[in-house]
Every structure is written in C-alpha cells, then in structure tokens.
Amino acid sequence: MTREIHGVAAAPGVALGPVRWLASAPATSASDTPGSDADAEIARAESAFDTVAARYSAQALEAKGPAADILFMTAALAADPALLDQVRAGIRAGGPTAHSVTQAVAHFADQLTALGGMMAERASDLRDVGQRVVAELLGVDPPGIPDSATPFVLAAQDLAPADTATLDPEIVLGLLTVAGGPTSHTAILAKALGIPAVVAAPGAVEITENTEIVLDGTTGIVQLEPDAARRADVLAARAHRTSVV
Known part of the structure; x- marks a missing residue:
C-alpha cells in the first residue's frame, strides 16, 4: 500500500518525480578557533554580510514580480x-567569527x-542570510x-527566497x-512560478x-512510491494539460 504524508497545501498542482534534497548548510561550533584579531574578524564578517546582501540585490534586479520584492527585503x-x-x-567576546554569525541569527530568528504569523515565517529568510554569510x-x-539534468521534486527543511526565486519549473x-x-x-x-508545493x-x-513521490499542492497530500495506476493517472492528466495548452 502506498504510504502518505500530510502537509499544508501551498501552491496548486500535482507533481510526479524523484525527491532530491536541498544541499545542507555549513555548520559552526563554539569550539571553533576564534581569530586572533577581533577588529580584523569584525571587518571580515562585515565584508561577508555586504557580499551576501549584494548577491540578493543582484538576484532581485534580474527577477520579476513578487520574487524581486522578496529578494530586496532579504x-x-x-x-x-x-x-x-x-x-x-x-x-x-571571544567567539569564533562564523559561530558568532550563527548565534546572532538564531537570536533574532527566535x-x-x-x-x-507572517513574522515567524520571515525567520527562515533570516536563517538563509546567516547560512550564506557563514559559507x-x-x-x-x-x-x-x-x-540535475533530469526533473525532480525539491525537498528541504525550508526554502529561502534566493533558492526559490531561481527555480526552473522545467527541472523542479x-x-x-x-x-x-x-x-x-x-x-x-511557488504560486508565481506555477510549481506545485x-x-x-x-x-x-x-x-x-x-x-x-506524487505531490499534490491542492490537497497537501504526498504519496511515496505510488503504484502504477496512480502514476498513470498523473501522467495522463499532465498529457491532457499539455495538449490543451
């Protein structure tokens, strides 16, 4: 029997494909070796934040619609x-530079x-900032x-604007x-891109x-290893939509 997991429907549509997980973020630790010169480490951290902010802004300038607004906010x-x-x-205070970023981000994300509400959902955007600065x-x-050269369903703990705004609906x-x-x-x-979520x-x-999996962005149901009948239904519906378009 096909197993199911349940979530919250976020963007309509049905997707069929193999799961690929988002690459994990680099980890930091309080036991990491701190820099010997605090002023130099602060300057290095400030430069990393500036670089990450500039990358978000550059992405925003190339994006359209809600993606641009979200990237500018990030x-x-x-x-x-x-x-x-x-x-x-x-x-x-003597903390390792990268871990000081992790701790500061965690403080404000909490x-x-x-x-x-919506403020809580901005926490994931802030964590993405921290992960990119740490990297x-x-x-x-x-x-x-x-x-990947072949289409897949993207899975993650959470997705940040910098990831979602650049998705190719032909692959993801x-x-x-x-x-x-x-x-x-x-x-x-996801709604703006027409990707089920x-x-x-x-x-x-x-x-x-x-x-x-079969991911249904209208019901919030995800079926793992669907049987042949379910796969055929999804593929038939996809072929019908393509022929109508």
Whole structure:
C-alpha cells in the first residue's frame, strides 16, 4: 500500500518525480578557533554580510514580480544594523567569527518566531542570510539546489527566497518542505512560478533521496512510491494539460 504524508497545501498542482534534497548548510561550533584579531574578524564578517546582501540585490534586479520584492527585503535583512551589532559583540567576546554569525541569527530568528504569523515565517529568510554569510566566511559553497539534468521534486527543511526565486519549473517539478507555511515566501514564489508545493510536512524527513513521490499542492497530500495506476493517472492528466495548452 502506498504510504502518505500530510502537509499544508501551498501552491496548486500535482507533481510526479524523484525527491532530491536541498544541499545542507555549513555548520559552526563554539569550539571553533576564534581569530586572533577581533577588529580584523569584525571587518571580515562585515565584508561577508555586504557580499551576501549584494548577491540578493543582484538576484532581485534580474527577477520579476513578487520574487524581486522578496529578494530586496532579504537583502535588507543582511544589512540590518542590529544583526551586525550582535555579531560584532559575539566576536569581541571571544567567539569564533562564523559561530558568532550563527548565534546572532538564531537570536533574532527566535524573536521573529515568537511573534508568530507572517513574522515567524520571515525567520527562515533570516536563517538563509546567516547560512550564506557563514559559507562566505568558511570559503565553501552555500546551501543550494542540486544540479540535475533530469526533473525532480525539491525537498528541504525550508526554502529561502534566493533558492526559490531561481527555480526552473522545467527541472523542479514540485516543492516539499518540512517547515514553512501557506504565507511563506516559498508558497508565494511557488504560486508565481506555477510549481506545485506542499509545506509544513514534518513527515517529509522520512523520505530518502530519489524516492519517487506524487505531490499534490491542492490537497497537501504526498504519496511515496505510488503504484502504477496512480502514476498513470498523473501522467495522463499532465498529457491532457499539455495538449490543451
């Protein structure tokens, strides 16, 4: 019998394909070695924030509609003075530079989460800023969409504007997130791109890489390893939509 997990319907449509997970973010630790010169480390952190903010802004200039607005707002998060002050304080207290970023982001993300509603959903955008700044400081690639020549359903703990705004609907057939909500930026951008999406599906953590699923962005139901009849129904519906268009 086909297993199902349930989430929140975020963008209508049905997707059939193998699951690929978003690349994980670099981790930091309080036991990391701190820099020997606090002023130099603060300057390095400020430069990393500036670089990340500039990348968001560049993406926003190339985007259209809600994607551009969301990316500009995220660029503003990366330039928030209070966030930078918290990072500076962490470094001056002897904390490792990258971990000071992680801690400062966690502090403000927790505050946003406590506010609830749409403010809580901005916490994921802020965490993405932190992950990209940390990646810049560590000299590694930031979390991102898997490179694939064949279409797939993208799964993630949550998706950030920088990821969602650049999705190719020909390759990314659907979106599935463990966290998020129907008013998250993932949901807004998925609707704009016409990509089916299911969010707030904690059971998604059970899905292994390359498991075939049917994701229904209208009902919020995700079927794992669908049987032949269900696959045929989805493919027939897809062929019908294509012929109508």
